[in-house]
Amino acid sequence: MPLLKTIAVSHHISVVIWKVDETEEELAQGIQLSHHCQTRFNGMKSGMHRRAFLSIRHLLAIYGYVDDDLYYSEAGKPHLKDGTHISITHSHNFTAIIIGKQQEVGIDIEMQREKILRIAHKFTPVNEYRTLANTEAVVRKLTIVWGAKESLYKIYGQKGLSFLRHINVTDFLFDDGRTTATIQYEMDTISYQISFLEFEGFTCVYAFPLDGNE
Ligand SMILES: CC(C)(COP(=O)(O)OP(=O)(O)OC[C@H]1O[C@@H](n2cnc3c(N)ncnc32)[C@H](O)[C@@H]1OP(=O)(O)O)[C@@H](O)C(=O)NCCC(=O)NCCS
Structure with missing residues (x-):
C-alpha cells in the first residue's frame, strides 16, 4: 500500500x-x-x-x-x-x-500544467505574478492558488461563489508551505488557513477555517 x-x-x-x-x-x-x-x-x-x-x-x-x-x-x-x-x-x-x-476541511490535488496559464485570469488577478522568475514558477504558484480556491469551494460550497471575485489568497513564498485566504460572499467574511506541498509534478493544497471563525 x-x-x-x-x-x-x-x-x-x-x-x-x-x-x-x-x-x-x-x-x-x-x-x-x-x-x-x-x-x-x-x-x-x-x-x-x-x-x-x-x-x-x-x-x-x-x-x-x-x-x-x-x-x-x-x-x-x-x-x-x-x-x-x-x-x-x-x-x-x-x-x-x-x-x-x-472543523470543516477541504483538499485538492492538481497536476502542475502550463495549461493553467491560459485560464489564470478567470480565477486570480494575473498581474500579481509578474515578478516571478520563470514560467515554471508561475505555473507552480498558480496551481497552489487554484488548489486553495478549489479546497475552499469544497468547504463553502455556494453555487454563486466566484473564484476571482469572492476568494482572496494572501501572497506567499514557496518555502512557507502555507498562507491564508478569505472568502467574502454576500454577508460572510471567513478566513482560512491554507497549506500546500508539491511532489512529482503535483500540488496538494488543504484548507480549514482559522480559529475564531466558527
Ligand atoms: C466539485 C469540484 C470542487 C471537484 O474538484 P475537482 O478538482 O474536479 O476534482 P477532485 O478530485 O479534486 O474532487 C473530487 C471530489 O470532490 C468532492 N466533491 C464533489 N462535489 C463537491 C462539492 N459540491 N462540495 C464539496 N466536495 C465535492 C467529491 O468527494 C469528489 O470525489 P468523489 O465523488 O470520488 O468522492 C469541482 O469540479 C468544481 O465544481 N469546482 C468549482 C468550479 C468553479 O467554480 N470554477 C470556477 C472557475 S473560475
Missing part, C-alpha cells in the same frame, strides 16, 4: 495522500461499496478513476471508516455519518483525504 504521506495537521485534523500503483483487483480486495457508490463505480469508464475511487476507500479505513459511513449531498459533497468532516480529491494516480473532527 503506497501511502505517500500522512500529515497530522493538528489534534483533530489529519491528511493522508496515496500514490496509486496497484491494480483494480488488488484495490478491490476487502472493499465493500454501498449501493450508491457501487452504482457510481459501475458507471466509471476510466480505469484510473476506478482505482482512485477504490484507493480512497482504503484511506477511509485508516481512520476506521468503511464506504457505508460515507454519504454524499445532492451537490456531490461527501459527509461522514458520525459528523466528522471529510474532503476527498483525486488527480491521475494521486488521491487524498482530509479529516476534520471539529
